[in-house]
Amino acid sequence: xxxxxxxxxxxxxxxxxxxxxxxxxxxxxxxxxxxxxxxxxxxxxxxxxxxxxxxxxxxxxxxxxxxxxxxxxxxxxxxxxxxxxxxxxxxx
Amino acid sequence: xxxxxxxxxxxxxxxxxxxxxxxxxxxxxxxxxxxxxxxxxxxxxxxxxxxxxxxxxxxxxxxxxxxxxxxxxxxxxxxxxxxxxxxxxxxxxxxxxxxxxxx
Numbered sequence: 326x327x328x329x330x331x332x333x334x335x336x337x338x339x340x341x342x343x344x345x346x347x348x349x350x351x352x353x354x355x356x357x358x359x360x361x362x363x364x365x366x367x368x369x370x371x372x373x374x375x376x377x378x379x380x381x382x383x384x385x386x387x388x389x390x391x392x393x394x395x396x397x398x399x400x401x402x403x404x405x406x407x408x409x410x411x412x413x414x415x416x417x
Numbered sequence: 418x419x420x421x422x423x424x425x426x427x428x429x430x431x432x433x434x435x436x437x438x439x440x441x442x443x444x445x446x447x448x449x450x451x452x453x454x455x456x457x458x459x460x461x462x463x464x465x466x467x468x469x470x471x472x473x474x475x476x477x478x479x480x481x482x483x484x485x486x487x488x489x490x491x492x493x494x495x496x497x498x499x500x501x502x503x504x505x506x507x508x509x510x511x512x513x514x515x516x517x518x519x520x
Binding site for chain 1: 418419420448449454463464465473475476477478479480481482483485486494496497498499500501502503504505508510511512513514515516517518519520
């Protein structure tokens with residue numbers, strides 16, 4: 326699972342039926358001091374997250390299908406939690 | 418899942434049996450600022466996207482599930498046409514040492 330920030334929303338009308346009624350959010354991964362920021366990706370929201378929230382994201386298809394309860398959905402990333410705090414001791 | 422734009426068409430006569438009847442499009446993957454990322458790639462299309470459409474795609478094995486119950490040799494599928502994708506800029510993404518609270 327990775328830790329990221331919700332930076333935006335994606336609106337789509339014509340989509341695969343597995344996405345009907347699901348919120349799609351743009352997520353950017355957090356990075357360590359001195360590292361380059363990574364590109365953003367789209368995740369299905371399963372934790373009622375909103376823009377600006379720091380979130381826990383699962384980037385694995387099987388878990389995501391289980392979380393959204395749609396077997397055989399073509400999905401990969403899902404937001405599975407909203408993070409309250411992180412304690413970073415020392416970056417490697 | 419990622420954003421992209423349809424930049425062309427792909428025609429293949431001889432292909433895997435499970436791909437027969439599927440539409441293949443050439444897609445340029447993009448970041449949220451709509452800047453291209455990497456090279457254009459071929460993707461199967463299940464939402465009837467067209468040239469120039471801003472789309473979202475799913476990668477890897479999950480892409481093959483877009484055509485379920487036919488699960489062919491596919492690793493990139495267009496699964497939606499994007500109307501808007503708004504994103505905030507200047508969000509602090511660096512995780513500082515020590516305790517960070519987000520609430």
